[in-house]
Amino acid sequence: xxxxxxxLDEAKQILKQNFSPExxxxxxxxxxEAHDRVLAEDIMAPMDVPPFDRSTVDGxxxxxxxxxxxxxxxxxxxxxxxxxxxxxxxxxxxxxxMAAEIATGAPLPKGADAVVMIEYSTRRDDDVFIHxxxxxxxxxxxxxxxxxxxxxxxxKYQRLSSREIGVLAALGxxxxxxxxxxxxxxxxxGAEVVEPGKPLPSGKIYDINAYAFSxxxxxxxxxxxxxxxxxxDRTRLxxxxxxxxxSADAVITSGGVxxxxxxxxxxxxxxxxxxxxxxxxxxxxxGKPTTIAIVDGKPVFxxxxxxxxxxxxxxxxxxxxICRMAGRTEETxxxxxxxxxxxxxxxxxxxxxxxxxxxxxxTGKPLASPVPTGLSGAITTLARADGFVEIPEKQQFIDVxxxxxxxxxxx
Amino acid sequence: xxxxxxxLDEAKQILKQNFSPExxxxxxxxxxEAHDRVLAEDIMAPMDVPPFDRSTVDGxxxxxxxxxxxxxxxxxxxxxxxxxxxxxxxxxxxxxxMAAEIATGAPLPKGADAVVMIEYSTRRDDDVFIHxxxxxxxxxxxxxxxxxxxxxxxxKYQRLSSREIGVLAALGxxxxxxxxxxxxxxxxxGAEVVEPGKPLPSGKIYDINAYAFSxxxxxxxxxxxxxxxxxxDRTRLxxxxxxxxxSADAVITSGGVxxxxxxxxxxxxxxxxxxxxxxxxxxxxxGKPTTIAIVDGKPVFxxxxxxxxxxxxxxxxxxxxICRMAGRTEETxxxxxxxxxxxxxxxxxxxxxxxxxxxxxxTGKPLASPVPTGLSGAITTLARADGFVEIPEKQQFIDVxxxxxxxxxxx
Numbered sequence: 001x002x003x004x005x006x007x008l009d010e011a012k013q014i015l016k017q018n019f020s021p022e023x024x025x026x027x028x029x030x031x032x033e034a035h036d037r038v039l040a041e042d043i044m045a046p047m048d049v050p051p052f053d054r055s056t057v058d059g060x061x062x063x064x065x066x067x068x069x070x071x072x073x074x075x076x077x078x079x080x081x082x083x084x085x086x087x088x089x090x091x092x093x094x095x096x097x098m099a100a101e102i103a104t105g106a107p108l109p110k111g112a113d114a115v116v117m118i119e120y121s122t123r124r125d126d127d128v129f130i131h132x133x134x135x136x137x138x139x140x141x142x143x144x145x146x147x148x149x150x151x152x153x154x155x156k157y158q159r160l161s162s163r164e165i166g167v168l169a170a171l172g173x174x175x176x177x178x179x180x181x182x183x184x185x186x187x188x189x190g191a192e193v194v195e196p197g198k199p200l201p202s203g204k205i206y207d208i209n210a211y212a213f214s215x216x217x218x219x220x221x222x223x224x225x226x227x228x229x230x231x232x233d234r235t236r237l238x239x240x241x242x243x244x245x246x247s248a249d250a251v252i253t254s255g256g257v258x259x260x261x262x263x264x265x266x267x268x269x270x271x272x273x274x275x276x277x278x279x280x281x282x283x284x285x286x287g288k289p290t291t292i293a294i295v296d297g298k299p300v301f302x303x304x305x306x307x308x309x310x311x312x313x314x315x316x317x318x319x320x321x322i323c324r325m326a327g328r329t330e331e332t333x334x335x336x337x338x339x340x341x342x343x344x345x346x347x348x349x350x351x352x353x354x355x356x357x358x359x360x361x362x363t364g365k366p367l368a369s370p371v372p373t374g375l376s377g378a379i380t381t382l383a384r385a386d387g388f389v390e391i392p393e394k395q396q397f398i399d400v401x402x403x404x405x406x407x408x409x410x411x
Numbered sequence: 412x413x414x415x416x417x418x419l420d421e422a423k424q425i426l427k428q429n430f431s432p433e434x435x436x437x438x439x440x441x442x443x444e445a446h447d448r449v450l451a452e453d454i455m456a457p458m459d460v461p462p463f464d465r466s467t468v469d470g471x472x473x474x475x476x477x478x479x480x481x482x483x484x485x486x487x488x489x490x491x492x493x494x495x496x497x498x499x500x501x502x503x504x505x506x507x508x509m510a511a512e513i514a515t516g517a518p519l520p521k522g523a524d525a526v527v528m529i530e531y532s533t534r535r536d537d538d539v540f541i542h543x544x545x546x547x548x549x550x551x552x553x554x555x556x557x558x559x560x561x562x563x564x565x566x567k568y569q570r571l572s573s574r575e576i577g578v579l580a581a582l583g584x585x586x587x588x589x590x591x592x593x594x595x596x597x598x599x600x601g602a603e604v605v606e607p608g609k610p611l612p613s614g615k616i617y618d619i620n621a622y623a624f625s626x627x628x629x630x631x632x633x634x635x636x637x638x639x640x641x642x643x644d645r646t647r648l649x650x651x652x653x654x655x656x657x658s659a660d661a662v663i664t665s666g667g668v669x670x671x672x673x674x675x676x677x678x679x680x681x682x683x684x685x686x687x688x689x690x691x692x693x694x695x696x697x698g699k700p701t702t703i704a705i706v707d708g709k710p711v712f713x714x715x716x717x718x719x720x721x722x723x724x725x726x727x728x729x730x731x732x733i734c735r736m737a738g739r740t741e742e743t744x745x746x747x748x749x750x751x752x753x754x755x756x757x758x759x760x761x762x763x764x765x766x767x768x769x770x771x772x773x774t775g776k777p778l779a780s781p782v783p784t785g786l787s788g789a790i791t792t793l794a795r796a797d798g799f800v801e802i803p804e805k806q807q808f809i810d811v812x813x814x815x816x817x818x819x820x821x822x
Contacts, residue, residue, distance in 0.1 A: 031607065032637065035626040049790065050616055087602030089613035105603055105716065107614045146789040153791070162630060163794045163820060166623030166718055170616075170790045174608035191498030192516055196442065197585035202500035203518045205461055205581075212577030215446040219573060226443065305516065307577055337775070364748070378557040379460065379581045380564070383574045409574060 005283040007393060008316070008351045011292070015317070018278050018294045021324035024249045025180040031168055034160050037178035038221065038327035043154040048144035049170045053108040055084075057139045060099040060121055060128055061112035067133040075122070075129035084109055099128040108140055115139035147171065157329050179327030184217045185244035186210050187227040189237065189265060190255035190305050195229060208307040208379055209254035216314055217252075221326030232256065237268045245272065245298055249325060252318060255305035265302045269293040283393065285347035287313040307379045312353055312388065315407065335405045336387070338366040344398040346391035355385035356406060368406050385409065416694040418804060419727070419762045422703070426728070429689050429705045432735035435660045436591040442579055445571050448589035449632065449738035454565040459555035460581045464519040466495075468550045471510040471532055471539055472523035478544040486533070486540035495520055510539040519551055526550035558582065568740050590738030595628045596655035597621050598638040600648065600676060601666035601716050606640060619718040619790055620665035627725055628663075632737030643667065648679045656683065656709055660736060663729060666716035676713045680704040694804065696758035698724040718790045723764055723799065726818065746816045747798070749777040755809040757802035766796035767817060779817050796820065 006014065026040040055061065062078060070076040078099035082092040086105040094100050094111035102108070102115055113136050120132040147153050147170065154164055160178070168176060186209075193207040194200055207229055214224035225248055230240040237256075244251040256265040270276040273295035282290050286309035291302040301318050303310035338358060346352035356368040371385045387408040391398060398404060417425070437451040466472065473489060481487040489510035493503040497516040505511050505522035513519070513526060524547050531543040558564050558581065565575055571589070579587060597620075604618040605611055618640055625635035636659055641651040648667075655662040667676040681687040684706035693701050697720035702713040712729050714721035734740075749769060757763035767779040782796045798819040802809060809815060 031622050032625060032635075035629050047611070051611060052614060054616075085602065087604075087615055105601070105616075141789070146791050154794075160626075161820070162623045162626035162722065163796075165626040166619045166722065166790050167794045169607050169619045169622035170718070172605075172607045172609075172611060172617045190516070191496065193498075194583075196580050196583045198583075200458070200462060200583060203463060204498055205465075205516075206583045208577045208580045211442050211580035212573045214443060215571075215573035215576040218446050224443075307581070311573065311577065378552070379577050380557050383565075383578045385574075409572070 005281045005288065005350075006279060007283050011279045011282045011290075012317070014278055015292060015299075015321075018275060019297075019299050019321070021321045023179040023327040024182045024325055026177050027180050028175050029178055031165060031174050031176065034165060034168070034176050034178060035162070036221075037160055039154055039156055039158045039160060039164075039176065040179045040327065041177040042152050042156050043168065043171070043173070043176070045147045045149050045151045045153045045171055046173075047171060048149045049147035050141055050143060050145070052143050054141045054143075055102045055104060055106050055108060055115045055139065056141055057115055057117045058104050059102060059118045059139065060116045060130070061094055061102040061108050062099045062114055062116055062130065062134065063094060063096060063112060064114040064134050064136045064138065066097060067114070067116060067130045070130045070133045072131050075131045076133075078128045078130060080123070080126040080128050082109070099130070113137065157327055159328065181221060181223040182250060182322060182325035183225055183248040184213075184222045184322060185225045185227055185248035185251045186213045186217070187240055187244060187251070187253050188229045188255055189232055189253060190229075191232050193229050193255065193305075209303070209305070209310050212307060212311055213252055213254070213314060216311065216319070217322060220319055220322040221328055222250075222322045232264060234264055234268060237264055238271070241269060241272060241300065245295055245300070248298075250298060250322065251300040252314070253300065253302045254310050256302070266291045266293075269295065269300050269302065272296075283350045284313075284316075285350045285352045287316070287353070288350070290317070292317070308355070308382045311382055312355075315388075315409065316353075334408050336366060336408055337403055338368040338406045340389075340398050340400055340402045340404050341367040341369040343400055344370055344389060344391060346393070346395060346397070349393060351393050352391045353388045354391065355381055355388050357384065358386045358406065366406070368404060382409075416692045416699065416761075417690060418694050422690045422693045422701075423728070425689055426703060426710075426732075429686060430708075430710050430732070432732045434590040434738040435593045435736055437588050438591050439586050440589055442576060442585055442587065445576060445579070445587050445589060446573070447632075448571055450565055450567055450569040450571060450575075450587065451590045451738065452588040453563050453567050454579065454582070454584070454587070456558045456560050456562045456564045456582055457584075458582060459560045460558035461552055461554060461556070463554050465552045465554075466513045466515060466517050466519060466526045466550065467552055468526055468528045469515050470513060470529045470550065471527045471541070472505055472513040472519050473510045473525055473527055473541065473545065474505060474507060474523060475525040475545050475547045475549065477508055478525070478527060478541050481541045481544045483542050486542045487544075489539045489541060491534070491537045491539050493520075510541070524548065568738055570739065592632060592634040593661060593733060593736035594636055594659040595633045595733060596636045596638055596659035596662045597624045597628070598651055598655060598662070598664050599640045599666055600643055600664060601640075602643050604640050604666065604716075620714070620716070620721050623718060623722055624663055624665070624725060627722065627730070628733060631730055631733040632739055633661075633733045643675060645675055645679060648675055649682070652680060652683060652711065656706055656711070659709075661709060661733065662711040663725070664711065664713045665721050667713070677702045677704075680706065680711050680713065683707075694761045695724075695727075696761045696763045698727075698764075699761070701728070703728070719766070719793045722793055723766075726799075726820065727764075745819050747777060747819055748814055749779040749817045751800075751809050751811055751813045751815050752778040752780040754811055755781055755800060755802060757804070757806060757808070760804060762804050763802045764799045765802065766792050766799050768795065769797045769817065777817070779815060793820075
């Protein structure tokens with residue numbers, strides 16, 4: 001009955017040898033749909049930004065050399081030769097000794113190579129007096145100084161925030177290639193689970209995992225497909241997992257992986273394709289019965305029925321895979337360094353995850369305290385935790401005051 | 412021409428006196444749409460979780476008192492009285508001296524008050540030998556021990572992650588009240604801006620702000636409505652802002668707020684309702700021309716045309732307001748403490764924001780270095796920055812090695 005379980009690191013290693021998570025495809029989306037997606041192409045600037053020499057102030061476009069020697073008391077006198085407003089293509093030419101009135105953002109007229117701020121000029125009819133010299137390209141942005149035509153300005157795998165969307169708009173782009181969201185089929189098993197909203201017969205509980213996983217898949221950049229609750233029957237389970245594999249890029253099941261006679265999931269999954277079940281139990285607490293199969297290139301994660309265990313294993317094992325399949329490069333949950341507020345103990349011989357809350361001391365230093373619970377199946381334990389702490393198999397305990405890594409449940 | 416500008420703190424104070432950002436409404440959504448929304452109701456548990464006394468192990472349901480004194484060599488002998496599987500409503504009763512086989516997750520039969528793990532039992536026909544005593548409620552979860560019926564389990568203003576969605580599912584809830592996403596109308600002005608995708612005539616640039624703001628509004632939990640580019644014409648601008656106010660809860664315009672004769676936005680907005688323009692320029696760099704109006708209870712943010720300036724002002728002033736209107740309680744951009752890697756100087760007499768990149772030293776300590784740029788309109792400055800540092804009006808400089816707050820551009 002007892003057998004040597006894989007350690008978490010061994011399990012991760014075996015998973016890595018059998019499955020390389022890669023983006024599942026590319027699709028073209030409009031700029032207004034591109035937010036929070038992951039770029040699937042390098043963006044080479046198709047044009048200069050700004051596209052022309054541009055004034056960054058209101059003032060006079062001049063030849064810098066004409067202003068040399070100007071000062072407050074002995075201004076240089078230049079001849080007014082016209083006006084340039086924003087959005088126009090200037091036809092005037094600033095010859096030697098001339099100055100053109102120019103607005104912020106307007107293109108520099110030919111001949112001019114700098115702009116004098118309006119504050120340092122006075123004007124009398126067609127005479128423009130310059131009270132301060134400017135050097136070449138002062139108060140202007142040269143064409144291409146922000147982005148040079150042909151420059152690789154954004155790289156494949158860049159996640160697109162408002163700032164990158166701004167860059168794409170600056171280049172006049174309206175569509176962009178992004179990685180497809182991986183479809184993740186989710187199914188629950190177990191004679192005791194009932195769909196929320198239905199009446200709850202005595203002895204049954206509502207299906208938590210399908211909903212929690214669906215939201216967690218969204219958090220990874222995936223698209224959840226909730227296939228609902230499948231009865232504990234070999235034929236129906238097989239049909240459901242086959243349907244899941246047909247319609248999705250990865251499958252998550254929950255329940256049905258303990259040692260009971262009705263725990264059919266591993267048996268069923270193992271018949272569906274090669275190599276089949278590669279991980280059958282992991283020495284972690286909670287989460288021990290976790291089973292992982294690869295079926296013809298698609299991963300099937302069979303997680304325990306207990307919501308805290310299964311959502312924790314989702315964070316540790318499934319999340320990095322789905323993130324990678326979505327093109328996201330962050331491989332692990334984000335972490336934060338905190339100080340242990342109490343002693344924490346591992347379960348004997350198993351890597352143990354302790355749910356913790358974070359508080360902050362007066363200096364802003366984060367302190368981690370275990371969420372009080374003795375309840376391995378408690379959904380509230382998870383909802384009340386900010387993250388979890390990992391205690392290695394061989395460590396006796398974490399002492400008060402030790403600096404530890406806290407894996408955060410949120411980004 | 413020069414006038415005393417409001418400081419950023421004065422401007423924020425005036426904004427606060429004139430506008431209290433509140434959620435714009437409530438809508439009911441299904442659990443599968445609730446992810447990342449903000450709860451608009453307190454959730455009182457309509458039932459116990461678990462709904463019944465539940466075994467947390469595979470083993471035998473017993474009366475704890477019957478096992479007292481059991482040990483490895485002298486087991487207590489109990490009579491097998493039946494089997495309880497998960498999902499069923501047990502009809503058997505565990506009388507004194509009896510034991511019922513029970514699976515993980517199955518309901519405890521009447522009479523039993525603890526479970527002995529299968530590892531500590533042996534069975535011969537109808538005799539069950541218990542090798543270790545259990546105390547009352549050992550290896551079981553009592554009904555309501557996770558969530559008690561009537562308990563306030565989630566509070567209004569809670570943002571819903573996968574973990575809270577799990578709690579709602581546990582309670583059998585399928586719908587929940589969340590705050591409506593505030594609609595934010597976005598319009599660009601300026602003779603020089605052209606919609607991305609259209610041909611770019613000489614002297615023009617593509618409209619960056621409308622796209623960057625749309626994505627930034629999504630990041631705040633709002634719903635952007637991009638009204639496009641409005642020509643610099645008083646009648647058309649007025650009609651556009653009126654349309655924006657009709658269709659949205661807040662309006663953001665960009666461009667048209669400098670001192671040029673075509674900068675009509677403040678004049679137009681001031682005619683539309685009370686109190687009208689409340690802030691007309693702020694002593695910050697960049698972002699000085701920022702104008703804010705309240706028109707019959709709706710805020711109109713008129714930001715400069717330069718993308719870096721306007722997106723920075725969005726982060727400082729607009730973002731906290733839209734977040735609050737979306738029901739999010741985080742009021743300011745998130746910050747991180749970092750060490751200044753170089754000296755940083757403010758612009759004279761103005762609160763200055765310096766865009767910075769973060770790197771990490773060997774101990775993991777973050778270092779902030781200014782993004783190299785002299786270009787106030789550069790969109791790439793923003794895209795390359797991780798965040799910004801605020802230098803107060805009266806501070807001379809930030810010295811190398813000082814610990815400073817970095818406002819992050821991402822959450």
